[in-house]
Amino acid sequence: MDTPKVSKRNPCYLEAQRIEVREEILLTKFKMPSSPEAVPPFNTARFSIVCDGKTSLDQHSEKEMWFIIRGSGILNYKGESTEIAAGDAVYFESNAPHQLSNNGSIPIEVFSIWWGE
Numbered sequence: 103m104d105t106p107k108v109s110k111r112n113p114c115y116l117e118a119q120r121i122e123v124r125e126e127i128l129l130t131k132f133k134m135p136s137s138p139e140a141v142p143p144f145n146t147a148r149f150s151i152v153c154d155g156k157t158s159l160d161q162h163s164e165k166e167m168w169f170i171i172r173g174s175g176i177l178n179y180k181g182e183s184t185e186i187a188a189g190d191a192v193y194f195e196s197n198a199p200h201q202l203s204n205n206g207s208i209p210i211e212v213f214s215i216w217w218g219e
Contacts, residue, residue: 143217144215144216144217145215145216145217146213146214146215146216147213147214148171148211148212148213148214149211149212149214150209150210150211150212151173151175151202151203151204151209151210151212152204152209153204153206153207153208153209154204154205155203155204156201156202156203156204157201157202157203158201159178159199159200159201160199160200160201161197161198161199161200162196162197162216163196163197163218164196164216164217164218165193165194165195165196165216165217165218165219166193166194166200166214166215166216166217167191167192167193167194167214167215167216168191168192168194168202168212168213168214169190169191169212169213169214169215170186170187170188170189170190170191170192170210170211170212171188171211171212171213172188172208172209172210172211173187173188173204173206173208173209173210173211174186174187174188174204174205174206174210175187175202175203175204175205175206175210176202176203176205177192177200177201177202178199178200178201178202178203179192179194179198179199179200180198180199180200181199186202187206196219
């Protein structure tokens, strides 16, 4: 993946780092701008899950939002399951357990934003 940058002279560019979490999950973490004037109060990542793959059950103190970019799957949130698909956005409260399984025919792609209190 090419590193998305607006301009090297512009302090508001993002650097991307691809990380393979497990065989079925590929995560892209974005390093936020280092300029004090440009630092947003959140972090971002993009990840994908192969067909029949799933994330680990996750629970953390940060609040989080997922934007489903491509694919479909089953979201387990606080012990309840619901179907989600491209175009959906979901919000997770602090310390709420959540897990995503890909039950579709293509990889699921998710853009994640998280922030503290």
